Amino acid sequence: MCPLFELSLETPARVLKLHTPAELTQRLCALGLRPGREVTVLRRGWLGGPLQLRIGSTELMLRREHARAIEVETLPVREG
Amino acid sequence: MQRIALVGMPNTGKSTLFNRITGGNARVANWPGLTVDLATHRVLLGAKMVQMIDLPGIYDLSGGAEDERIAQSFLANTALTGVIVLLNATQLDRQLGLALQLKALGAPMVVALNMADEARSAGITVDTAALGQKLGCPVLLISAKRGDGIADLKQALIDLTSRNQQVNLDFTCLRAAAAFHDEEAHLHHHHVSRPPTMPASITARIDRWILHPALGLPLFVLTMFVLFQLTFAIGTPLQDALGSGIDWIKSSWLEPALAGAPEIVRGALLDGLYDGVGTVLTFAPLIFLFFSLMAVIEDSGYFARAAFMMDGLMARLGLDGRGFVMLMMGFGCNVPALMGTRVIRDPKARRLTMLTIPFALCSARLQIFLFLCAALFTPAQAPWVLLGLYLASIVIALGTAWLLRKRFTSSEPFALELPPFRLPLFKQIRLRGWGETRAFLRTASTMIVAGVLLVWFLTHYPNEHHSYAAMVADVLEPVLTPIGIHSEMSIALIFGFVAKEVVLGALSVITGVQGNALSAHLASSMDPVSAISFMLFTLIYVPCVATVATMHKESKSAWFTAGSVAWSLGLAWVLCFVFYQGTRLIGGWF
Numbered sequence: 317m318c319p320l321f322e323l324s325l326e327t328p329a330r331v332l333k334l335h336t337p338a339e340l341t342q343r344l345c346a347l348g349l350r351p352g353r354e355v356t357v358l359r360r361g362w363l364g365g366p367l368q369l370r371i372g373s374t375e376l377m378l379r380r381e382h383a384r385a386i387e388v389e390t391l392p393v394r395e396g
Numbered sequence: 397m398q399r400i401a402l403v404g405m406p407n408t409g410k411s412t413l414f415n416r417i418t419g420g421n422a423r424v425a426n427w428p429g430l431t432v433d434l435a436t437h438r439v440l441l442g443a444k445m446v447q448m449i450d451l452p453g454i455y456d457l458s459g460g461a462e463d464e465r466i467a468q469s470f471l472a473n474t475a476l477t478g479v480i481v482l483l484n485a486t487q488l489d490r491q492l493g494l495a496l497q498l499k500a501l502g503a504p505m506v507v508a509l510n511m512a513d514e515a516r517s518a519g520i521t522v523d524t525a526a527l528g529q530k531l532g533c534p535v536l537l538i539s540a541k542r543g544d545g546i547a548d549l550k551q552a553l554i555d556l557t558s559r560n561q562q563v564n565l566d567f568t569c570l571r572a573a574a575a576f577h578d579e580e581a582h583l584h585h586h587h588v589s590r591p592p593t594m595p596a597s598i599t600a601r602i603d604r605w606i607l608h609p610a611l612g613l614p615l616f617v618l619t620m621f622v623l624f625q626l627t628f629a630i631g632t633p634l635q636d637a638l639g640s641g642i643d644w645i646k647s648s649w650l651e652p653a654l655a656g657a658p659e660i661v662r663g664a665l666l667d668g669l670y671d672g673v674g675t676v677l678t679f680a681p682l683i684f685l686f687f688s689l690m691a692v693i694e695d696s697g698y699f700a701r702a703a704f705m706m707d708g709l710m711a712r713l714g715l716d717g718r719g720f721v722m723l724m725m726g727f728g729c730n731v732p733a734l735m736g737t738r739v740i741r742d743p744k745a746r747r748l749t750m751l752t753i754p755f756a757l758c759s760a761r762l763q764i765f766l767f768l769c770a771a772l773f774t775p776a777q778a779p780w781v782l783l784g785l786y787l788a789s790i791v792i793a794l795g796t797a798w799l800l801r802k803r804f805t806s807s808e809p810f811a812l813e814l815p816p817f818r819l820p821l822f823k824q825i826r827l828r829g830w831g832e833t834r835a836f837l838r839t840a841s842t843m844i845v846a847g848v849l850l851v852w853f854l855t856h857y858p859n860e861h862h863s864y865a866a867m868v869a870d871v872l873e874p875v876l877t878p879i880g881i882h883s884e885m886s887i888a889l890i891f892g893f894v895a896k897e898v899v900l901g902a903l904s905v906i907t908g909v910q911g912n913a914l915s916a917h918l919a920s921s922m923d924p925v926s927a928i929s930f931m932l933f934t935l936i937y938v939p940c941v942a943t944v945a946t947m948h949k950e951s952k953s954a955w956f957t958a959g960s961v962a963w964s965l966g967l968a969w970v971l972c973f974v975f976y977q978g979t980r981l982i983g984g985w986f
Contacts, residue, residue, distance in 0.1 A: 337809070339807075342456060342458075342459055342460075344811055346405070346493075347811060348489060358603075361705060362705070364711075365706075365707050366708065366717075373486045373487055375814040376811055376814055377703075377707065378810075378811050382810075
């Protein structure tokens with residue numbers, strides 16, 4: 317279990333819990349970032365910039381402060 | 397009349413579908429939530445005329461964001477024949493919930509799954525028949541962009557209208573989106589199949605370059621530079637041709653026709669009104685080109701990437717990545733950049749961005765600076781002066797945001813979608829260019845014509861040698877002398893309120909000389925320090941009436957607009973005072 321922010325790049329993980337502000341949580345759920353879903357960090361922006369995430373076929377950017385408030389657990393890397 | 401509303405999440409191609417069905421001209425872009433005022437259009441469906449309404453993109457019917465509230469109150473307060481629920485076929489894992497939410501409210505629906513072409517190439521298949529059975533409404537795969545499935549969609553809408561029922565949705569029994577997550581997952585699991593691993597997309601490969609920590613920013617700046625260059629390379633000859641056409645009509649038709657009219661009527665009509673309208677018209681080709689090219693970049697999905705790249709830096713200044721993109725647009729022209737801030741959905745965050753844009757050194761100001769730099773500095777010095785002005789422009793714009801960030805704190809939940817790269821459609825680009833040009837002509841014409849008429853009046857009355865403008869310049873003298881701007885130049889600054897494009901023309905009218913003679917005259921009447929002070933003032937004070945008019949139209953607040961104008965005027969004076977007196981003081985020591 318670790319914050320989404322600390323996840324290594326290209327490592328699939330399962331979303332456990334969102335401790336983000338209520339409105340952002342609702343938005344993130346609508347974008348597919350909800351407990352139980354699989355998330356991958358594609359890249360971290362420079363100069364303390366946001367994270368580029370992939371959930372299913374949706375890609376989105378999320379600021380680091382918010383990525384720190386999301387708990388995930390890493391999944392074994394699938395072959396293929 | 398029967399009404400059908402179009403509902404969907406941002407970035408599902410809602411505006412494209414709306415244009416496709418209505419042949420209308422709603423804006424479309426690869427940003428979340430661009431459609432602003434509700435676009436409506438009448439469509440003939442079968443034998444009935446139906447009103448179509450394009451609602452703002454929403455993530456969730458129970459959401460609290462401004463767009464979501466707009467959509468809720470529209471749906472709750474309008475009798476509807478039905479709703480088109482537009483979902484992105486590649487993202488059904490998170491979008492089906494919206495259809496379920498609407499179904500629970502009892503809305504008569506047609507569910508359209510857009511981007512069927514993208515879904516197909518990603519290997520995603522949808523069992524539309526089974527899904528339709530579960531949702532209790534027609535489910536159709538379409539591609540709004542390519543026009544696939546539109547005929548079937550129209551037929552489904554005709555079936556809907558033939559029931560002749562109107563319903564009011566009861567939002568008191570609305571359930572939160574989270575309540576539908578399990579059902580959504582269930583439907584997705586059973587009726588949508590996707591390959592276990594997604595093929596490495598082209599988008600990912602392009603991202604590797606465009607979002608590169610070191611190459612990303614230079615690539616973006618280069619792209620914007622090419623865009624400006626193209627706009628002016630193609631647009632300036634068009635502008636000149638249009639200008640000479642307008643002059644020709646004036647000299648060969650209008651002047652003879654009005655030869656008998658009294659001086660004041662002729663002057664006001666020809667030099668005021670006609671020249672004013674002419675000036676506005678000559679901008680039309682530039683605006684059209686600028687927006688068409690901008691639409692290519694915007695619809696491709698590049699802007700969202702640029703926003704991603706700059707967000708880290710911009711967040712520290714109270715802005716977000718989109719503000720940077722708008723500021724870059726402002727270097728071409730402040731007017732479209734102000735219009736572009738619509739993508740920022742939080743009113744406060746949007747206003748903070750709007751306050752920074754007038755400081756972006758636009759191409760009209762660049763003309764003045766190029767002329768003055770060439771007149772007063774050596775070829776070796778000139779580029780540095782120009783570079784300094786660009787840096788000042790960026791520092792002042794970002795500094796303004798930083799100073800005011802506490803008053804304009806965004807409450808927007810900030811998570812932007814990064815859509816895959818898509819090839820823009822020629823038709824969309826043309827529609828966008830034309831739509832923006834029309835909007836510009838409508839807003840700018842009234843303000844510019846009023847401004848031009850005013851300047852004409854001020855410089856011609858009571859008489860040309862002792863005009864009101866000269867009197868104003870005399871009044872302003874005690875204010876402008878401390879910053880090194882003498883009366884001749886201050887009249888030019890008054891003209892600059894109308895448009896920076898007319899400043900050089902005004903200078904040649906005031907001094908009575910043109911071209912090289914004007915350069916020589918300016919070089920003898922100003923020293924480098926006062927020239928820089930003049931340019932600094934020109935950079936910072938109000939860009940032009942078109943910008944002020946746009947600011948007013950977009951913010952819908954006279955106070956905000958007045959505040960922005962006062963801030964730029966005050967800042968211009970203070971900074972020029974510090975620069976001019978400071979340089980004089982330091983110069984005195986040596």
